[in-house]
Amino acid sequence: MAKKQFKAESKRLLDLMINSIYTHREIFIRELISNSSDAIDKMYYKALTDESIRFDKENYYIEILADKEKRVLTIKDTGIGMTREEMEENLGVIAKSGSLAFKKENDLKDGYDIIGQFGVGFYSAFMVAEDVVVISRAHGSDEAWKWESKGADGYTIEPAQKDSTGTEIILTIKENTEDEHYDDYLEAYRLRALIKKYSDFIRYPIKLEMTRSRLKEGTENDYEEYKELETVNSMVPIWRKNKNELTEEDYESFYSEKHYGFDKPLKYVHMNASGQVSFNAILYIPESIPFDYYTREFEKGLELYSSGVLIMNKCGDLLPDHFSFVKGMVDSEDLSLNISREMLQHDRQLKLIAKNIKNKIKNELLAMLKDDREKYETFFKAFGRQLKFGLYNDFGRNKEDLQDLVLFYSSTERGMVTLAEYVGRMADSQKYIYYATGDAPERIDRMPQTELVADKGYEILYFTDDVDEFAIRMLMSYHDKEFRNVSGGDLGIETEEEQSADGSETNTYSSLFDKMKSQLGDKVTKVRASKRLKHHPVCLASDGELSIEMEKILSAMPNQEGIKAEKILEINTQHEVFETLKQAFEEDAEKFELYTSLLYNQARLIEGLPIEDPVEFTNQMIKIMK
Numbered sequence: 001m002a003k004k005q006f007k008a009e010s011k012r013l014l015d016l017m018i019n020s021i022y023t024h025r026e027i028f029i030r031e032l033i034s035n036s037s038d039a040i041d042k043m044y045y046k047a048l049t050d051e052s053i054r055f056d057k058e059n060y061y062i063e064i065l066a067d068k069e070k071r072v073l074t075i076k077d078t079g080i081g082m083t084r085e086e087m088e089e090n091l092g093v094i095a096k097s098g099s100l101a102f103k104k105e106n107d108l109k110d111g112y113d114i115i116g117q118f119g120v121g122f123y124s125a126f127m128v129a130e131d132v133v134v135i136s137r138a139h140g141s142d143e144a145w146k147w148e149s150k151g152a153d154g155y156t157i158e159p160a161q162k163d164s165t166g167t168e169i170i171l172t173i174k175e176n177t178e179d180e181h182y183d184d185y186l187e188a189y190r191l192r193a194l195i196k197k198y199s200d201f202i203r204y205p206i207k208l209e210m211t212r213s214r215l216k217e218g219t220e221n222d223y224e225e226y227k228e229l230e231t232v233n234s235m236v237p238i239w240r241k242n243k244n245e246l247t248e249e250d251y252e253s254f255y256s257e258k259h260y261g262f263d264k265p266l267k268y269v270h271m272n273a274s275g276q277v278s279f280n281a282i283l284y285i286p287e288s289i290p291f292d293y294y295t296r297e298f299e300k301g302l303e304l305y306s307s308g309v310l311i312m313n314k315c316g317d318l319l320p321d322h323f324s325f326v327k328g329m330v331d332s333e334d335l336s337l338n339i340s341r342e343m344l345q346h347d348r349q350l351k352l353i354a355k356n357i358k359n360k361i362k363n364e365l366l367a368m369l370k371d372d373r374e375k376y377e378t379f380f381k382a383f384g385r386q387l388k389f390g391l392y393n394d395f396g397r398n399k400e401d402l403q404d405l406v407l408f409y410s411s412t413e414r415g416m417v418t419l420a421e422y423v424g425r426m427a428d429s430q431k432y433i434y435y436a437t438g439d440a441p442e443r444i445d446r447m448p449q450t451e452l453v454a455d456k457g458y459e460i461l462y463f464t465d466d467v468d469e470f471a472i473r474m475l476m477s478y479h480d481k482e483f484r485n486v487s488g489g490d491l492g493i494e495t496e497e498e499q500s501a502d503g504s505e506t507n508t509y510s511s512l513f514d515k516m517k518s519q520l521g522d523k524v525t526k527v528r529a530s531k532r533l534k535h536h537p538v539c540l541a542s543d544g545e546l547s548i549e550m551e552k553i554l555s556a557m558p559n560q561e562g563i564k565a566e567k568i569l570e571i572n573t574q575h576e577v578f579e580t581l582k583q584a585f586e587e588d589a590e591k592f593e594l595y596t597s598l599l600y601n602q603a604r605l606i607e608g609l610p611i612e613d614p615v616e617f618t619n620q621m622i623k624i625m626k
């Protein structure tokens with residue numbers, strides 16, 4: 001029998017195929033199963049137009065058998081098979097796809113499931129096999145043919161024996177090497193996992209031969225091994241089913257089957273989109289935070305399928321960072337896959353799908369916020385931080401998507417509120433949206449800086465997360481209402497009369513304040529009479545771009561230690577302590593110095609800032625206690 005040679009280009013191509021197209025050897029099984037599925041599909045389509053063919057479902061399946069001793073893995077199907085010519089054309093010419101040709105000839109529109117299109121998948125078998133035999137009998141033919149190849153050397157075709165229509169691919173699996181454990185592909189449990197991973201939604205049964213053991217008949221503890229075919233794949237993808245037929249339990253079991261999380265999903269969304277781009281998606285919002293969510297190791301993304309075949313485990317491009325908590329899958333036939341089917345060409349369709357998904361998640365969250373507040377707050381507890389990071393990132397580019405989804409603790413409502421709710425409640429006289437920063441609501445409640453705003457009866461948003469103030473600064477305003485830190489300069493509250501009174505107070509005591517300032521040096525930029533303090537003698541404020549809270553956060557980061565907020569020491573001139581201070585200013589320089597230092601340190605303590613010299617501070621306390 002004459003050995004036919006691959007054309008020179010084909011040889012190189014085959015070499016490329018085997019060594020560089022695919023990153024994971026294991027996908028050979030996906031490729032061969034997809035071919036078998038295509039071959040059965042072709043029978044199905046033929047039966048649609050040819051009355052002589054009956055398509056009885058039970059006769060169409062794929063079988064996978066592994067023989068460890070002989071190192072042989074066989075993939076059999078009852079599909080359309082190949083004639084001798086088809087073998088020549090499809091297996092002898094790389095990048096020739098009989099499946100694509102079939103799709104074109106039969107004018108199959110999108111929506112049909114034929115998977116093959118590049119004419120290369122078959123050769124991935126050479127990544128794991130040293131020898132590949134294909135025995136096939138075409139539909140309507142009574143002869144069978146055997147194709148055999150060891151790779152780049154070429155192939156042979158000869159007559160063969162086969163009783164029924166279909167194809168058998170017989171792989172002699174390579175010996176193990178230091179780097180690669182080829183034996184894996186002969187282990188039933190491993191094969192089962194691979195089939196589940198890549199080909200779970202192939203529409204025809206994939207039957208895997210499993211070795212099991214049972215008690216020998218007539219014996220009490222004598223076991224024997226036997227072989228049994230087990231259907232491994234789920235076949236009908238849940239996302240193709242009619243939504244009305246599916247129950248909450250169906251979605252929940254899909255969530256756990258796919259290992260999207262160990263929790264119960266808080267919400268699921270089933271999308272069937274058509275139009276500019278058609279795709280199906282099942283998305284989940286988890287109930288609890290994955291343990292690695294707020295770490296660098298966390299990888300966002302959705303599973304991506306094309307015609308039911310897994311293309312990517314985590315396609316990050318499908319989700320914006322601020323919705324990175326979403327789990328689930330997308331299936332679309334409109335994607336431009338690259339030849340390895342492992343990646344997508346950066347494509348318009350994918351962008352369109354991502355945009356649709358983003359809008360859908362946003363709307364679902366808004367709906368949850370409106371209709372099920374308790375659930376939304378559970379969600380926000382877990383992932384609210386990520387939404388706030390989203391507001392801050394990319395220079396606030398996503399604020400339209402996110403500003404109505406964030407919640408903050410409210411001083412008057414004693415619970416979480418939206419910005420819209422806050423603004424809706426604002427009094428006519430109120431110019432700004434006020435916020436205060438601190439570790440916890442209870443601590444912020446007691447902050448002297450909140451006194452004036454709270455006394456006016458205005459609501460204050462409590463920022464307890466590191467990211468809050470940064471996010472809000474990026475947002476700048478909400479529906480034309482600007483944000484104001486209660487510790488900041490102009491609070492827009494005082495009447496003109498009050499303002500000039502405060503101004504004149506600062507003037508009245510200017511020499512006293514100057515003296516305090518010169519003692520404190522660079523520690524503060526200014527000492528002034530406070531407009532906001534009611535019951536406390538002293539506080540720190542900052543007028544500049546950077547608040548004291550932001551300084552705390554930034555200085556905890558590496559290489560940011562030098563960042564300082566402008567600090568202003570504010571003194572309550574109505575407080576009785578101020579009387580003592582005034583007296584000391586007139587009469588006792590040493591006492592004045594002591595009081596200035598103590599007041600400054602108290603202001604730092606209230607602000608949650610460390611005291612620069614704790615020993616000196618306690619010595620000073622002892623001095624006044626004596």
Ligand SMILES: Nc1ncnc2c1ncn2[C@@H]1O[C@H](COP(=O)(O)OP(=O)(O)OP(=O)(O)O)[C@@H](O)[C@H]1O
Nearest residue numbers: 035039090097098099116117118119120121122167
């Ligand atoms: N099990 C099979 N039964 C019938 N024909 C097959 C079978 N396997 C492969 N073929 C034929 O061989 C051709 C080449 O297969 P190959 O896997 O290389 O490419 P493909 O499936 O067409 O495209 P892709 O590279 O996108 O998978 C197929 O198009 C099909 O015509």
